[in-house]
Amino acid sequence: MSTIEDEGDDAGPTDHGLTPGRAATINDIARIAGVSKKTVSRVINQSPFVKADTREKVEAVIAELGFSPDPQARGLAFRRSFLIGMIYDNPSPNYVVNMQQGILDAVRGSGLELVVHPCDRTSDDFMANVRGFAVRQKLFGAVLPPSVSEDERVTGMLTEVGCPYVRIASVSLDAPERMVVTNDSRGAAEAARHLVGLGHKRIAMITGPDLFRSTHERGEGFRSGLAEAGITLEDAMVVRGAYTFDSGVAAARELLSRKTRPTAIFAGNDEMAIGVYQAARDAGLDVPFDLSIVGFDDAPMSSRIWPTLTTVKLPIRDMGRMAAEKLLARSRGLDPAKLEQPEVIPTLIARDSSAPPRR
Amino acid sequence: MSTIEDEGDDAGPTDHGLTPGRAATINDIARIAGVSKKTVSRVINQSPFVKADTREKVEAVIAELGFSPDPQARGLAFRRSFLIGMIYDNPSPNYVVNMQQGILDAVRGSGLELVVHPCDRTSDDFMANVRGFAVRQKLFGAVLPPSVSEDERVTGMLTEVGCPYVRIASVSLDAPERMVVTNDSRGAAEAARHLVGLGHKRIAMITGPDLFRSTHERGEGFRSGLAEAGITLEDAMVVRGAYTFDSGVAAARELLSRKTRPTAIFAGNDEMAIGVYQAARDAGLDVPFDLSIVGFDDAPMSSRIWPTLTTVKLPIRDMGRMAAEKLLARSRGLDPAKLEQPEVIPTLIARDSSAPPRR
DNA sequence: CTGAAAGCGCTTACAG
DNA sequence: CTGAAAGCGCTTACAG
Structure with a gap:
């Protein structure tokens, strides 16, 4: 099944001399594919400067070994983690869980994970707390639902520390690529x-x-x-x-x-x-x-x-998804402003609690 | 205010020659405190093998610079992240949010963060998905509420990949240090x-x-x-x-x-x-x-x-807190089995939906 | 298009 | 009790 030359000397044809307990690293892939680790890195990061058959060869080894780059090592070198932070003070469990789901809908398969960060805007250490979180984790990005999204101190601080964010709010407070507006x-x-x-x-x-x-x-x-x-x-x-x-x-x-x-x-x-x-x-x-x-x-x-x-x-889950997609789009070089309809329109659901008034 | 000798040559007394935009690293602390980075590392990790006044000197510099070690770098060296995963399939928003709150209650101030991972036990790639999550993120630990907690495939796999976990379930399914039992x-x-x-x-x-x-x-x-x-x-x-x-x-x-x-x-x-x-x-x-x-x-x-x-x-938030505390206790060398009452007792709340039957 | 060297910010052996 | 060297698994310049 394997079309790759086995360089191991003490193991069967599909065991490339890897320590069984340990996960494969970029070095293993490089060695087995017969290229430098830098080339493997290029494949991982979808660099266009790789010859087609080199790419294929590397990708085959990656697939065979089920290799997945270590987000910590990658993050350390990138000076950025692969964590999205949801920073919120909304007290409604339903709102929170749906938004989390929406964010996860968007990041599925991207290697990003969602870190939840509830907070209290009235607390004395609110700003220090949020800042510490963003800086320490070197967040890939932050999703800010109301009312955190409406706090200019937060967005100012995030900009200052270089943390991308997307705000969700009922009015446009920021550039389109950083906003999901609900009407x-x-x-x-x-x-x-x-x-x-x-x-x-x-x-x-x-x-x-x-x-x-x-x-x-x-x-x-x-x-x-x-x-x-x-x-x-x-x-x-x-x-x-x-x-x-x-x-x-x-x-x-x-x-x-x-x-x-x-x-x-x-x-x-x-x-x-x-x-x-x-x-x-x-x-x-x-x-x-x-x-x-x-x-x-x-x-x-x-x-x-x-x-x-x-x-x-309000389509809360969709709003979470749209916000996370804007965060992702930036890193993919797309124009996040043009991702989807610029504005979320709420819809009236008529049920049984409303009727004509008694005469 | 600073009692530490300033080694910078181009800056004021409280600026130790640090690049303003960048956060301080262990090297900065070592240089300013006049010790090796290894000694700073010992202080960070609360090693007992540090002389009292060396420790104080280092701690003073850490406090002055607001230094906080990079969890990614630390994690890379430790071969373990500082992330707790909550892996769940419970559909109730209230349950989910309360448990998240409880976990966060326990980890506050510890430097750990909470990564949420909802999943579908009936999905074909359920096991691969959860395994990939635990391995890739090198989770510090996993909290498993029902019904994920009741899946022996999951706990077996987590053990195999060396990921600590605590189960929350209505019956004891595991060793006390890995269980929060609700009666x-x-x-x-x-x-x-x-x-x-x-x-x-x-x-x-x-x-x-x-x-x-x-x-x-x-x-x-x-x-x-x-x-x-x-x-x-x-x-x-x-x-x-x-x-x-x-x-x-x-x-x-x-x-x-x-x-x-x-x-x-x-x-x-x-x-x-x-x-x-x-x-x-x-x-x-x-x-x-x-x-x-x-x-x-x-x-x-x-x-x-x-x-x-x-x-x-059911005191869901407390249950989440207790589970996370057991995860923390292990790394602190405490006995997680003796943390709190071994069993959570639900309490009846009598309200208006129950009354004597009509004769 | 590809690679060898240096580095991200920490820790683990290993010395002393 | 303290430190110099090597390494965790990746990426960024820098060459070619």
């Missing part, structure tokens, strides 16, 4: 149109925390969606939440205690929307007939709860 | 006692898939808990699910269509328990008065849904 504003406008279309007029909103850019985008989009139908979102109909279940409950209680209560509530994310269900129940209101609820995210729970939650879906 | 059986027995205590007699169970060891442990524990009260779980009252929402719905439909339907259902996990809510609603049954439901896991959703779900809580 949250448009998604929120869809939510507004949906409620208006059902005939709602007294509409309320629970926003996210100020720290998140998406809070403003979703708020602004919702307002403009209502404005298209000539409906103004009153100040008394807007309560700030914190993207958590409990804050959703509290905000909804407040809204439902207003003298003229809303017939529909748009929550900045699903977690808070689920909280609205509880407040509605406590107030003796039937969802959707007394109160329509619309969320944002399409978390798994939205289709499990009853009535199922109308929401705006 | 799922006992947790399920608690669930049984809870339902018996409420007065239930016609009790049903939805099990997990055969592939998971926890399916058997939870099943067996539940049976034995009922047996204590002289209640036998009838065959017709047991339906197999798949740990998914949909399988929970389907299994509950089947159970609720029996001629004498159960007054209580214990589901092998929360995801399926939530499915039972839907089947109950479709059948026009009130939870908990027509039907009590008990789950397993304490997923976030269990306290959000209405009525809130009675369930058995």
Whole structure:
């Protein structure tokens, strides 16, 4: 089966004198293929300056021995690792896991691995912590979901230490090759149109925390969606939440205690929307007939709860994949700006939590 | 401020002639501290064979320069990386994220990082994939949650390639230093006692898939808990699910269509328990008065849904932390078997989905 | 198109 | 207790 001349002197035809326990190295490949290690290195790194049959010969030996270059040694010489860091403070398990999956979708087969780095932006050593991580690991690149992606201190520091990054955010904050933009504003406008279309007029909103850019985008989009139908979102109909279940409950209680209560509530994310269900129940209101609820995210729970939650879906896994692809494209010399549609459009998923208001 | 003699000749007192952009290396520390790099290496690796004041001198320079040894170079020389791999096929985002958090709790400050490696045990290249990952990255260690932890092919292969691992499983499958055992059986027995205590007699169970060891442990524990009260779980009252929402719905439909339907259902996990809510609603049954439901896991959703779900809580984050600590203990020369309580005991959390049956 | 030398930043023997 | 030499498995200049 082997077409390569066996240089071993103490072993069978497919054993090239390698120590059995140890993995093959570039030196083994060079020796067996009868070339220098530099040439093997050229093949590994897809250098165009290798004669076709030299390349084939080397590739055959690589395949036969199942050789795979040591990322640590390669990284040491390259002054760069083969690790992608996902640096995040998003508290939603669903968001985190889906984004991880998306990043892994993109790097599969590339030899890159994903290192997860949750962090706390409010912590005193936040910047030192993230900087230490990026520098020590000499990250191949970093994927930054919100709200870390919105922190200019982080991106400035990463640039300073020479760590490539891609930001995921609801508004363009950077050059296209470093951005995956989700049009949250448009998604929120869809939510507004949906409620208006059902005939709602007294509409309320629970926003996210100020720290998140998406809070403003979703708020602004919702307002403009209502404005298209000539409906103004009153100040008394807007309560700030914190993207958590409990804050959703509290905000909804407040809204439902207003003298003229809303017939529909748009929550900045699903977690808070689920909280609205509880407040509605406590107030003796039937969802959707007394109160329509619309969320944002399409978390798994939205289709499990009853009535199922109308929401705006963000393709989180795709977003993770697109971000990692931009990181990869750079190293492949492609133009990362032209990889895929420049903007991720959320889609409204109408379920059972929204209906026309009672007359 | 610096008490170290400045050997630079072209810079100020705190600049030791280092290139500004580049991070300090072991050579810089050695030069500035006036010792050999080998001595610096001894300090880094906490060798006892260093004179106290030599150590202090070196540590002062390390601190002053904020030096942190390059994990790639160290790894290359050690023939081992500083990466912990979490290799898993658990589909629950909550489980995954909590376990990641637990592992990170344990490794914080140790210089280790967490590389996530989801996989598919049913895939043809599963073993090759996991092997390649462990070998290529020369993992410091692997954390294996169920059901990967229950695959002897995986643990055999990891042993063969010299990759330390810790398994997390509902039954002891390995030496104590390689195991975090969760007593799922006992947790399920608690669930049984809870339902018996409420007065239930016609009790049903939805099990997990055969592939998971926890399916058997939870099943067996539940049976034995009922047996204590002289209640036998009838065959017709047991339906197999798949740990998914949909399988929970389907299994509950089947159970609720029996001629004498159960007054209580214990589901092998929360995801399926939530499915039972839907089947109950479709059948026009009130939870908990027509039907009590008990789950397993304490997923976030269990306290959000209405009525809130009675369930058995597993401290997933602690389990991840304990597993990573065992990995760390080995390298610190401690006895990993004696780290913490040998067994994780799940606890019943009684909420609103369980009540005495209607007379 | 190919290779010999030096180096990435550490550690392991081996001396003393 | 400390250090000079060699090496981990790759790549970058530099030659040819």
